[in-house]
Amino acid sequence: MNKIVVLPGDGIGEEVTDWGVKVLEYIGERFGADFTFEYGLIGHSAIKATGDPLPAETLLKCRSAKAVLLGAVGHPMYDNDPSIKVRPEQGLLRIRKALGLYTNIRPIKIFDELISASSIKAEILHGSDILFLRELTGGIYFGNRGTTEDGLKAFDTMEYSRLEVERIAEKAFEAAMKRNKKLHSVDKANVLDSSKLWRKIVQEMSAKYPEVEVIHMYIDNAAMQLIRDPRQFDVVLTGNMFGDILTDAASQISGSLGLLPSASIGNEVGIFEPIHGSAPDIAGKNIANPMATILSCALLLDLAFDMKDEADCIIKAIDDVLKDGFRTRDIADENTPKSMILGTDEIGAEVMRALEVRLNQSVMI
Ligand code: IPM
Numbered sequence: 001m002n003k004i005v006v007l008p009g010d011g012i013g014e015e016v017t018d019w020g021v022k023v024l025e026y027i028g029e030r031f032g033a034d035f036t037f038e039y040g041l042i043g044h045s046a047i048k049a050t051g052d053p054l055p056a057e058t059l060l061k062c063r064s065a066k067a068v069l070l071g072a073v074g075h076p077m078y079d080n081d082p083s084i085k086v087r088p089e090q091g092l093l094r095i096r097k098a099l100g101l102y103t104n105i106r107p108i109k110i111f112d113e114l115i116s117a118s119s120i121k122a123e124i125l126h127g128s129d130i131l132f133l134r135e136l137t138g139g140i141y142f143g144n145r146g147t148t149e150d151g152l153k154a155f156d157t158m159e160y161s162r163l164e165v166e167r168i169a170e171k172a173f174e175a176a177m178k179r180n181k182k183l184h185s186v187d188k189a190n191v192l193d194s195s196k197l198w199r200k201i202v203q204e205m206s207a208k209y210p211e212v213e214v215i216h217m218y219i220d221n222a223a224m225q226l227i228r229d230p231r232q233f234d235v236v237l238t239g240n241m242f243g244d245i246l247t248d249a250a251s252q253i254s255g256s257l258g259l260l261p262s263a264s265i266g267n268e269v270g271i272f273e274p275i276h277g278s279a280p281d282i283a284g285k286n287i288a289n290p291m292a293t294i295l296s297c298a299l300l301l302d303l304a305f306d307m308k309d310e311a312d313c314i315i316k317a318i319d320d321v322l323k324d325g326f327r328t329r330d331i332a333d334e335n336t337p338k339s340m341i342l343g344t345d346e347i348g349a350e351v352m353r354a355l356e357v358r359l360n361q362s363v364m365i
C-alpha cells in the first residue's frame with residue numbers, strides 16, 4: 001500500500017501540489033510503484049469547510065499513509081486581525097505535533113543558473129550547500145503562552161527538554177557524518193536558559209562523534225554569517241523559531257523561496273512541503289513556481305519510499321529546465337527574455353518533459 005495523502009491547503013497550494021502529484025504519478029507508473037493519492041483539507045480551506053484548520057478526518061488519513069505532500073497554509077484575512085482565534089497556521093502546527101515530526105530538514109543548494117536571481121553576490125554564493133535541521137515540535141512555538149485578562153500583557157515561553165534536544169541533535173550529527181563533518185549549532189546561550197541546555201547537550205553528544213567539527217554560534221551572528229559567507233556552513237542545527245527565521249533568510253542563497261523544499265520527519269509518516277507560504281497575492285494566476293513542491297516530491301521519494309535514484313532524476317530534471325533557460329517570474333532577472341518566463345503549468349510541463357528525457361536515457365530502467 002503506497003498511499004500518499006495530498007493536502008493542498010490554501011493560496012497557491014493547490015496549483016503547486018497539482019504538479020507535484022503529476023510528477024509522482026509519472027514516477028509511480030514508470031517504476032511500478034503503484035502510488036495512490038488521497039486528498040485532505042488543512043488551513044483556511046479546512047476552516048471554511050469544517051470550522052477546524054485540522055479536521056480529525058485529515059489527521060486520520062495521514063496516519064494511514066506512507067507520506068504526506070502539503071502545499072501551503074495561510075490567508076490574508078487573518079493578517080490584520082490578531083484577535084481571530086482559529087487560524088490556518090494552527091492546522092500546520094497541530095499536524096506537526098500530532099505526527100511527532102520533530103525534525104525539519106531544509107536543504108539549501110544553489111542552482112548555478114540562478115546565481116544571478118539572488119540578491120547576494122555570485123562570488124559569495126558559488127558552491128554553497130547547506131543542510132538545515134530545524135527542531136519542529138518544541139521551543140517557543142509550543143511553550144506555555146497566554147494573554148492577561150485585561151489584555152495588557154502577553155507571553156510565550158521557550159522551553160526545551162533534554163530529550164527534545166538529544167533526538168534532533170542526533171539527526172544532525174548523523175547528517176554531518178554523511179556530509180562534510182561540520183556542524184554549526186545555533187542558539188542564544190549568552191542569554192537564554194533553554195539555549196544553555198541546548199548547547200550543553202550538543203557539547204556532550206559531540207564526544208560520540210569525534211570526527212564532526214562542532215561550532216556553536218549565536219543566532220544573531222549566524223544570521224550575519226549566513227549572508228556574509230554561506231560556504232562556511234555544512235549542517236546547521238537549530239531550534240524551532242531560530243530555524244524558521246534563518247531558513248527564510250537562507251532562501252536567498254538558492255535564489256528564491258520558490259525553490260526550497262522541506263521534509264518533516266519523526267517516527268511516523270513524514271510531511272513533504274515547499275518552504276514558501278500560500279502567496280495569496282499570486283494564487284490562481286498560473287504564475288507560482290512549482291519547483292519547490294516538485295523538489296519536495298524528490299525528498300518524499302528518497303525518504304519515504306527509498307527511491308533515491310528517482311529523486312536524483314527529478315533534481316536533475318529541474319536543473320535541465322533551468323539550464324534550458326526557462327524561468328518562472330520569481331527567478332527571472334532583467335536578462336531573461338520574456339518568452340522564457342513561463343507560468344506554473346508551462347514550467348511544470350517542461351519539468352515533466354525533462355524528466356522523461358532523463359529517464360529514457362538513464363540506465364536505471
Ligand atoms: C514554516 C512556516 C510556518 C512556521 C508557519 C506557517 C506556521 O513559516 O513552515 O516555516 O513558522 O513554522
Ligand code: MN
Nearest residue numbers: 244245248275
Ligand atoms: Mn517559515
